[in-house]
Amino acid sequence: MNAHEKFTLVIGATGTTGSRVVARLAATGGRVKAAGRRATPVDGAVPVRFDWDDPASFEGALDGADRVYLIPPLGVSDPEAVMLPFLRQARTAGVDRAVLLSSSAIPAGGPAVGQVHQALPGLFPQWAVLRPSWFMQNFTGNHAHARTVRADGTIRTAAGEGRVGFVDADDIAAVAVHALTEAHAPNAGLILTGPQALSYDDIAAVLTDVTGRTVTHRHLTYERMRDRLAAEMPAEFAAMLAGMDRTIAEGAEDRTTDTVQRLLGRAPRSFRTVAERELG
Structure with a gap:
């Protein structure tokens, strides 16, 4: 790498x-x-x-960067209010490629980060929006599901028998x-998604x-x-999360895609593989 090569700015770098x-x-x-x-x-x-x-932290973070990986602010119902001013500043500062982490449940123009997705192509000549399904690490890391699995051996959802194409966070990062x-x-x-719903x-x-x-x-x-959920978080956010379970029950996430295979040249990892790697 030469001394003049630009940086990739990774937001949410410990997530x-x-x-x-x-x-x-x-x-x-890479720098x-x-x-x-x-x-x-x-x-x-x-x-x-x-x-x-x-916003005073934006300029220093953007200094010397020409591409950025974006994690939206957590627990914010209207992230576009803070993200779009930053993204406009990023473009002015010389960033020409942005990769945004969104969700399979949120289309372009949809609620929350869907508004940022919709705006991204108009802001940057090079872009991508990653829309992963639910993370496999929800059951192995610090997510509420993983905590209840460790505490009492249960997973509690309103998803019924609905299926999800759970995906490995390592595969998401590789695509990013x-x-x-x-x-x-x-x-x-x-x-x-992973290989199976x-x-x-x-x-x-x-x-x-x-x-x-x-x-x-x-x-x-x-x-x-x-x-x-409302006992642990704002009622509006609790209703949204429970509603996402309900859409799973209705079949909204019962799908798999070939995106990981197509971009990386290998199959996405199975849940059993991830569970054995992280819990076995």
Whole structure:
């Protein structure tokens, strides 16, 4: 790498996908700025302070960057209000490629980050929007499902027997790096899934088999799930999350795509493989 080569700015650099994106870029010799509220040191990257709530942090984070990996602010119902001013500033500062993490459940122009998705092609000549299904790491990391699995061997949802194409965060990060570094950006929204659509009962069965500890899926009503979540978060956000379970029950996430295979030249990893890697 030469001294004049630009940086890739990774926002949310200590998060589930951001940390993996930083590690992959650094491993290939890329120049990386690892952005977060505390500018946490990360191997192979330059730590930089970045806070969506503090626009004064934007300029320093963008200095020397020509591409950016975007994690929306967490728990914000209208992220476009803070993200779009930053993205306009990024374009003015010389960023010409942006890769946004969204969700398979949110289309362009949809609620929340869907508004940012819709705006991205008009802001950057090179772009991609990653729309992964639910993360496999929801059952192995620090997500509420993983915590209840560890605490009492249960997964509680209002998803019924609905199926989801759960995807490995490592595969999401690999696609993100591809979108950031290939000669031509995808300039598209990319729905990312694992190789199979699985129900939460299927997930519980795999976890039972891999860990040797009985894990069960408790089927809750939408109302009970909403009220359970509302004890831990704002009521509006709880209703949205419970509503996403309800759409799963109705079949909205019962799909798989060939995106990982097509872009990476290999099949996406199965849930059993990830469970064995992280819990076995």
